Amino acid sequence: MDIQTNLRNVLAELPEGVRLVAVSKFHPAEAIEEAYRAGQRIFGESKEQELSEKYNVLPKDIEWHFIGHLQTNKVKYIAPYITLIEAVDSYKLLTEINKQAGKHNRTIPCLLEIHVAQEESKYGFTPDDCREMLEAGEWKELHNIRIAGVMGMATNTDDEAQIEREFRTLKALFDEWKQAFFADEPAFKEISMGMSHDYRIAIRAGSTLVRVGSKIFGERNYVK
């Protein structure tokens, strides 16, 4: 099936309040244009250079979400235009985003990536580390970033009960932190969870942003 049909099929499944990030990594600008022509505006990329190349040639009303691991030395390249940095996994990265955003007089929305899967991963705050960071409160002095919610990935498994447990863990952390630290912050509202194989489960568990790639654009060819 073609990209536009795939896109419409996914969109048709999303309830009100859930937005789609079309994950276009490893797919060419032409594929993004096709989704764009069907009305899609939010796209997700995970590598700075690939994103910057696409940003340069594609329409400027696209909202780019950075969904991968972001190295601090790459922040400066995306700071002028990025709409949402989804996978902030250290306080150090948050301070660097704040610094680079300031240079462009911007406030960049960020999500805190939380490690809720059973799988080993180098990335993401543990829930305890993130809670500690939020309690410490220094982030409140970072006026050029805005913490807009949380992001996470479930274990890559066929066990749907496990996936759902992990997504519900992320939702519970969001609720806890919303009440404890962001009760007066309407901007803290996003729970980014769900990919091609598990977005339906994520929606049941309270997702507000699903990040769907291969189901729309087809399999990625990593050998280039």
Ligand SMILES: *Cc1c(COP(=O)(O)O)cnc(C)c1O
């Ligand atoms: C690649 C990627 C996705 C999309 O994965 P699909 O299985 O192709 O839908 C979602 N989130 C993150 C963080 C990714 O790196």
